[in-house]
Amino acid sequence: MYFDLTDEQKMLKESVDGFLADTSTDAAIAAYAEAETPDNGKPWGAIVDMGLPAIVVPEEFGGMGMDLLTLSVVMESFGYYAYSAPLLQHSMVALAISLGGSDAQKQKWLPKLASGEIVATFAFAEAGVEGQWESSAWKLAGDKLTGSKTHVVAANQADLMLVGLAGGKLALVERDAAGLSLEALNVLDPTRRTFNVSFADTPCELLPGDVAGKVRDAALVCLAADANGAAQRALDLSVDYAKTRKQFDKLIGSFQGLKYQIVDVAIQQEPCRYLFWYAAHAFDAIPHDAERFAAFAKAHVTDIAVKVARMAVEAHGGIGFTWEYPLHYFLKRAMFDRTYLGLPAAHRERAAQLGGW
Amino acid sequence: MDLRLSEQYQAFRREVQSFLQANWQPTRDKAAIDAFRRKAVGAGYLYRSIPKAYGGSEQPADVLKAHIIREEFSKAKAPREVGGNGVGMLVPTLIDCGTEWQKERFVEKTLYGEYLWAQGYSEPGAGSDLASLKTRGELVGDKWIINGQKIWTSLGDKCHYMFMLVRTEPEAGKHAGISYLLLDMKQPGVTIRPIKQANGAAEFCEVFFDNAETPADWIVGTRGEGWNVSKSTLKHERNSVGSSSGTLSLYNQLVKLVKNVEIDGKPAMKNPLIRDRMMQIEGYVHAHVFSGFYQLTKDSRNESSGLIGAMNKLIHTIVAQDMAGVAAEIIGADGLLMPAEAGSFEAKSRPAGNEKWVNQIISSLALAMGGGTSNIQRNVIAERGFQLPKD
Secondary structure, eight states: OBOSOOHHHHHHHHHHHHHHHHHSOHHHHHHHHHOSSOOOSSTTTHHHHTTGGGTTSOGGGTSOOOOHHHHHHHHHHHHHTTOOSOHHHHHHHHHHHHHHOOHHHHHHHHHHHHHTSSOEEEEOOOTTOTTTTSGGGOOOOSSEEEEEEEEEETTTTOSEEEEEEGGGEEEEEETTOTTEEEEEOOOSOTTSOEEEEEEEEEEOEEOSSOOHHHHHHHHHHHHHHHHHHHHHHHHHHHHHHHHHOEETTEEGGGSHHHHHHHHHHHHHHTTHHHHHHHHHHHHHHOHHHHHHHHHHHHHHHHHHHHHHHHHHHHHTGGGGGOSSSTHHHHHHHHHHHHHTTSOHHHHHHHHHHHTTO | OBOSOOHHHHHHHHHHHHHHHHHOOOOOOHHHHHHHHHHHHHTTOSSTTSOGGGTOOOOOOOHHHHHHHHHHHHHTTOOOSOOSHIIIIIHHHHHHHOOHHHHHHHHHHHHTTSSOEEEEOOBTTBSSSGGGOOOEEEEETTEEEEEEEEEEEETGGGOSEEEEEEEOOTTSOTTTTEEEEEEESOSTTEEEEEEOOTTSOOOEEEEEEEEEEEETTOEESSTTOHHHHHHOOOSOOOOTTHHHHHHHHHHHHHHHHHHTOEETTEEGGGOHHHHHHHHHHHHHHHHHHHHHHHHHHHHHTTOOOTTHHHHHHHHHHHHHHHHHHHHHHHSGGGGGOOOSSTTOSSOSSSOOOTTHHHHHHHHHHHHTTTTSOHHHHHHHIIIIISOOOOO
16 A cells, blocks of 8 residues: 655656746746746757656657656646646647557657657637537547647647547647647647637547547546646735735734635645546556546546635735736646636546446 | 564464454353453563553564454454543543552452543543643541532443543642542442433443542552652553544545435436535545554664654544534435434434434544544644744
8 A cells, every 4th residue: 555656756857846946936937927928949858858848758769658647736736836837738639640540650750759859738629619628519520630629728839639529539630730729828828828729620640449538538637737736826825925925013824814715725725636646647557547547636626726716816915916926826827727628527527427326 | 564464463464363263253241342452462462562460461562563453353353452531531640640559459350341530630621721620639537628629521320430631730730730530430429420412322421529539549659649650651552553543444434425326317326516526525534544654664673753743632523523514415305304323423223314323423522622622632732743832
């Protein structure tokens, strides 16, 4: 019985945290957020050196061949530092191809995804469609696509897009494909720029495997992890502020009212880590729990993350509501995670159905 | 990450299962239960942290074995350690701080339920602020003479002895003035009065001491050391998943209720509000259970599990109250009744209808009080956990 991260996972997380502490400073987050069209470059830089784009790519294709739990703890760090590199989307495309691609597709794409020389994202939601994130709602179809997708993260950086098609199918579209155009959206979370992507007779290549559900499950776990990181950051900022800010000749952390506000969200947030760990582990090793616990993780952890972040703003008083103080980035990070890929209530309903309710 | 038990522990589980199969038949016969318990101690399954000299099985600490034993005994509905304050609090304190004669006199009979102990801590004026207690103990000749009152004494009217915190050093400071005494409850100077509770049960008592007496050497630790003595705990195996297994068990019972009830002529399970609320609760239950797995893992390696340990009780309290809230929504007019057997969630004598949930709905309030109020829990988490400054 070992319900904990392995030493390797802990070391990876430590090195990612170290990199992000230096790289994704508050000033860096703000600069990225302010930039009109922020350029991550081939964003990866040191992330490539740490092998992060390769985490879920099988070793035979140049990847690290690691499990979702490993990816999820990296995602948690990304949330803690509000880091913009679209590793979540990129990893989901790599997962889709490794689980559902043809041999030729795997050979063509996986090594480049692992090395980070190309960046990938996915396009699932369709504007104005009921249940827009769910594969059953996708309407886009054909081997030449005409239509659009919305809320596509980092579409401007992506060399490769995984597009959700009618019938729950997945297809690959290259960035320089004919008829592809992007429109930047005015986003809530400036650390995840999103786009409308329009297709006009755009060629695509179908993945033969029926893996949209699994990709969704993995994505939900990663979102939950990201949200938990953002929540932890908001909580840590609040506790630090409570220990340093003085009013009425006392540290504000000595007031029971504030203590209880902090504790009442902390007791909800602390167990969240163990829920997303289990959901990741279920994806990796307990198939009959994978789908249901991915839904639980997303719904539960992101709901609580927003509660924590909102408490954090109040705990800071006026300064917590300023743009200049970095807290709002973590609030928006949590809000994004809560809404993207479907609201908690939608996933709770899925969990109910999957539980035989 | 691996939720399976290693072969060593799987073999241990099989060993426990064989033992139970061979030695336990469900029964209420006290003699048979006692005999089984002694066999279980002989096999090393119960009282593992208590030395053999005092009736325990003196096993090396092993959190996973303890967990397996709890699970298997629970499945077989076999009796485990005797419940109550004696085994839970007094015995670890005596093992840690008691004299040899005290251990020999009291421990074994407590382990087998022959001696039942009342905890004499809280007073009408000393609840959360326990250290302000006023019950006085004066050494007169070879006896302590005790005057005062204790309250919330669980099962006080059924106990033989009491372990109590008493102010014996009135000139000393608040904490330094307290001693830990043992007392025979059956004496003229002790009057016990049951207190009826809001759920109809009378599990607590007031205890009045009017020149009650106890021998001078029925003190654990030295004079004025009582506060520290009461805080001593043996390095016994912590029950890291205890809290969450209780939460899960209550949730499973609530699910049964929801599946058997209708709202407006339709199954409650299909009611969208109930579904959503239940799945919210289920999220908390799962997170709590998995945090228990983490704590079990860390405890088995003698490593700290961080903040979560201090949060368990408060989490359970809040989730149990959420569940009470759902129950209240769906039992309808059964909510106008009380169960026939006051204070019992599981009806012992007659089958209870949904009104047995009324007991849970009311009694869930008591979770926020017993063993440290929720606000005291919050203080501890804030100050010791997050290191926030004291008031």
